[in-house]
Amino acid sequence: MMKMSIRKWLKVLSCAAVIVGVSGCSGVEPWVKPYERDRLADPIMFLDHDPVSTSYMHHVFESREAARGAQGSVGGGCGCN
Amino acid sequence: MRNVQTHLIVWLTAAMVLANGSLSAAVLPDDRADVMYHRYEGDNISIEGPSVLLRKSVGKSLSVSANYYVDMITSASIDVVTTASPYTEERTQTSLGVDYLRGGTMMSVGVTQSDESDFEARTYSLAVYQNLFGDLTTVTLAYGLGNDVVGMSTDPTFARDVTRQQYGIGISQILTRNLIMALNFEGITDEGYLNNPYRSVRYLDDTGGYSFQGERYPNTRTSAAVSISGRYYLPYRAALNAEYRYFNDTWGIVANSWEIGYTHPWRDRWTFSTRYRNYTQGQADFYSDLFPRIDAQNFLARDKELSEFTSQAVRLGVAYDFGREGMGPLDRGRVTFFWDRMLIDYENFLDLRVTGVVPGQEPVFQLEADVVQLFVSFWY
Numbered sequence: 001m002m003k004m005s006i007r008k009w010l011k012v013l014s015c016a017a018v019i020v021g022v023s024g025c026s027g028v029e030p031w032v033k034p035y036e037r038d039r040l041a042d043p044i045m046f047l048d049h050d051p052v053s054t055s056y057m058h059h060v061f062e063s064r065e066a067a068r069g070a071q072g073s074v075g076g077g078c079g080c081n
Numbered sequence: 082m083r084n085v086q087t088h089l090i091v092w093l094t095a096a097m098v099l100a101n102g103s104l105s106a107a108v109l110p111d112d113r114a115d116v117m118y119h120r121y122e123g124d125n126i127s128i129e130g131p132s133v134l135l136r137k138s139v140g141k142s143l144s145v146s147a148n149y150y151v152d153m154i155t156s157a158s159i160d161v162v163t164t165a166s167p168y169t170e171e172r173t174q175t176s177l178g179v180d181y182l183r184g185g186t187m188m189s190v191g192v193t194q195s196d197e198s199d200f201e202a203r204t205y206s207l208a209v210y211q212n213l214f215g216d217l218t219t220v221t222l223a224y225g226l227g228n229d230v231v232g233m234s235t236d237p238t239f240a241r242d243v244t245r246q247q248y249g250i251g252i253s254q255i256l257t258r259n260l261i262m263a264l265n266f267e268g269i270t271d272e273g274y275l276n277n278p279y280r281s282v283r284y285l286d287d288t289g290g291y292s293f294q295g296e297r298y299p300n301t302r303t304s305a306a307v308s309i310s311g312r313y314y315l316p317y318r319a320a321l322n323a324e325y326r327y328f329n330d331t332w333g334i335v336a337n338s339w340e341i342g343y344t345h346p347w348r349d350r351w352t353f354s355t356r357y358r359n360y361t362q363g364q365a366d367f368y369s370d371l372f373p374r375i376d377a378q379n380f381l382a383r384d385k386e387l388s389e390f391t392s393q394a395v396r397l398g399v400a401y402d403f404g405r406e407g408m409g410p411l412d413r414g415r416v417t418f419f420w421d422r423m424l425i426d427y428e429n430f431l432d433l434r435v436t437g438v439v440p441g442q443e444p445v446f447q448l449e450a451d452v453v454q455l456f457v458s459f460w461y
Contacts, residue, residue: 030215036258039314044344044352047253047263047312047322052115052134052148053419053454060121060452061394064425066362066386067328067336069247069267070306 108212109144109182112137114459123423123450125157132456142183148176159446160385163433164281164293172197178206185212199232208249223249223267233278241274259314264307271302282383283433283440284372291371291440297381298367304330320344333366334387342396350403356396364389370431371441385446389428396421412460421452 032040039045048054058071113136120129130151138144150173157167178191187210195202208223225247233239251265276298286292310324321343328336342356365387367380400417408414424447431443 028214030217032217032255032258034215037255039259040255040261042314042318042320044318044320044346045261045312045314047261047310050115050417050456050458052117052132052456053417056117056119056132056454057421057452060421060423061358061360061392064386064448065336065360065392066330066332066334066365067306067326067338067360068304069249069269069328070265070308070326 109138109142109180109187110136110146112144112461114461115456117454117456120453121450122452124159124448125162126154128152128154142181144180144182146176146178146180148174150174150176159432159434160280165279170197172200185216186210199234200229201232202227202229204228204245206247217255219253221249221251221253223247223251225249229273231274231278239278241278243271243273243275245272246270260311262309262311264309266305266307268306269304273300275300275302276382277384280382280384282369282372282381284375284377285440286375289440292375294375294381296384297379299332299380302331304328304334318346328362332387334362334364336360336362350401352398352400352402354396354398354400356394356398358392358394358396360392360394362390364429368429370429383430385427385430388430390425390430391428392423392425394421394423410461414460415458417454417456417458419452419454423448423450423452425450 043049062068113134115132115134117132117134118129119132121127130153132148132150134146134148136144136146152172152174154170154172155167156169161167172195174193174195176191176193178189180187180189189206189208189210191204191206193202193204193206195204204225204227206223206225208221211220212218213220225245227243227245227247229243229245231239231241231243247267247269249265249267251263253261253263255261276296278295280296281293282296283291283293306326306328308324308326310322312320312322314320321341323339323341325339326337328334328338338358338360340356340358342354344352344354346352365382367378368382368384368387369377370383370388372378372381396419398417398419400415402413402415404411404414427446427448430446431441432446433443435443
């Protein structure tokens with residue numbers, strides 16, 4: 001039951017990723033221009049400013065909890081560079 | 082060996098340590114070094130050690146990283162006191178990773194090896210990041226494969242295998258000049274020996290008291306987690322962040338967690354931060370604090386990590402930037418201190434250190450812990 005659920009999730013999300021990817025080729029105009037991303041480039045806005053600390057805290061929590069995964073580490077960032 | 086749950090973290094953490102710096106989008110992460118001392122203290126367990134993370138680019142399209150992490154454990158926890166003997170142990174974990182950037186696409190590969198006296202784990206990870214829509218969007222696909230060998234200190238011939246696979250997909254999106262959000266999904270499958278060979282369950286015996294027998298877990302587990310997170314830039318240069326995660330698995334566990342944080346720079350060099358995190362979970366289908374008889378059912382667990390509980394954590398943090406004018410080959414540095422206070426209220430895990438009461442009438446267990454991190458970071 002659960003395996004089916006995950007497969008369904010993956011199918012939906014994979015399709016979404018493909019659609020987004022294909023759409024990316026059609027030249028969507030960025031609504032936040034590169035020169036408007038100064039605030040997002042501020043270190044206080046980094047989703048993961050200290051990876052060594054983030055990983056350690058995930059370790060601390062997940063060692064004591066049954067839940068795991070999707071801890072906000074996949075994805076993220078502003079493409080400011 | 083502490084807990085099978087813990088060992089999953091070996092490779093999840095490894096994958097994150099290697100990838101986190103680069104998961105910020107399809108751009109190569111900064112060249113930096115982090116040297117950290119970490120310490121956990123709670124329930125008569127102390128875990129401390131160093132973690133060193135080095136990252137260096139090679140040319141304009143390649144970045145390599147390495148992490149060395151140690152847990153030195155001294156434990157006289159409630160599990161140990163009630164069913165075993167206090168122990169000391171050390172776990173070392175070494176990770177290597179490579180990121181390759183080409184246009185708006187980045188690929189990351191990594192391998193991690195974790196060793197302790199009665200447990201070995203090796204993990205391979207692969208991730209692809211794609212920037213889209215003028216770099217407003219980053220899509221991530223990730224896969225991990227872990228192979229563990231579970232041992233037993235009291236039986237040198239004991240060795241059981243576990244195989245784990247991780248599937249992740251994520252998207253991060255710049256929504257406005259002040260707001261970035263991320264949506265992540267992760268599925269994990271485990272197959273093999275998933276219980277802890279040292280853990281026991283208790284059951285009512287014929288004397289009116291209770292006895293112990295070994296835990297028995299299913300040999301498979303599949304879980305799914307989805308999270309949404311965001312970070313917002315406040316008008317006076319500060320940041321608010323929030324995250325929510327939903328989790329369930331084939332063992333019947335459902336969990337919800339959320340957190341909110343605030344980051345506030347002060348003057349030129351200081352940054353203060355705080356965070357509150359709340360986590361609740363229901364019990365596994367086969368968990369019980371006290372089974373009615375021996376072999377009461379096929380699967381048996383009394384691992385408190387599989388019980389029903391609520392966990393809260395509060396953080397205070399401060400960081401100080403130095404050396405911006407340059408320090409030889411280094412561009413700048415930062416020293417950071419985090420203190421987290423954790424409180425876990427178990428709903429149906431009872432404190433067996435309390436004796437002289439009818440089995441099942443012991444008070445519920447509560448765990449308080451402090452987690453301290455002190456680390457220095459250098460950019461070069």
